[in-house]
Structure formats: structure tokens, C-alpha cells
Amino acid sequence: MAEEQKQTQAPGGGGPPRREGGSGGHGGPRREGGGPGGPGGGPGGRPRGKRQYFRKKKVCKFCVEKMDFIDYKRPDILSQFVQERGKILPRRMTGVCSRHQRWLGVAIKRARNIALMPFAGSAAGTQAPRVVVPAAAHAAPALAHPAPPAATEAPKV
Secondary structure (H helix, E strand, O other), X not given: OHHHHHHHOOOOOOOOOOOOXXXXXXXXXXXOOOOOOOOOOOOOOXXXXXXXXXXXXXXXXXXXXXXXXOOOOOHHHHHHHEOOXXXXXXXXXXXXXXXXXXXXXXXXXXXXXXXXXXXXXXXXXXXXXXXXXXXXXXXXXXXXOOOOOOXXXXXXX
């Protein structure tokens, strides 16, 4: 009986026997006909009688206008490709081609460095300005901010 158990175990280890049915998938047996909305057209699929929605293909604005150079000194154009928070929008949202997306990223970063555009997270209204406290204030807080002198009014004569 001990010999039969050794023969049924998977070769290459004393762990539990391996599962059959694919390359380590998650779950039970595979279904025929694809997933919901696939070729099966079952209860979870797309209704066949309804009209399908076709998304309009986005076209690169810079390719249409045949721009060879994206000017970093024109924040009005660059701000169309930046979120309110200052983050650069991805290609899938703007529809810009990969070449112009690279140029756009360089132009936005240059515009940020000369303060024409905000850095990410530092756009107006998103964050309160950080208060920079000198290092001496951490050691002796009483000395860092002395109390203002009491204002005394001069008697009116």
C-alpha cells in the first residue's frame, strides 16, 4: 500500500499532488464559447438586436496640424494636456501619438521649470502651502516665536 501511494504522487517533490487541467489556472474547468458577450451569446451576453456603439478613433492634434515642434513657451496649448492637479494626461485620454506624447512631456517639464505651468500637486487650490520652519524652532519653541509686546495706548490729552 505504501508503494502505491509513492507511485501516485507527482514526481519532483513531497508536496501535494498537482492539479490537472491547464497551466495553474484559478478555479474550475474551462468553459466553452468564451466569456459573457463572447461567441456563445448566452444570458449574460450582448443582445444581438441592438445597435452597437463604435467609439470614434482619437486623432493626434499635432499630426493633423503638422507641427514639427511643440513650443514649451505656450502654456495655453500645453494646459490642454495637463490635469487640474498638474499631472500630464496619458495618451489614451488625449489621443496624441506616441512621438508627440514624448515631445509633449518634455515641453511640459520645461514649462514647469520656468514657472509657466504648475508642478503636479502644487496647482492652485489643491494643497495649502507648506510652512517652512527653521531648524532652531524645533529645539526651542519658546524662543522661535516670541510673544508680541503688549500694545499700550498713550493717554489722550
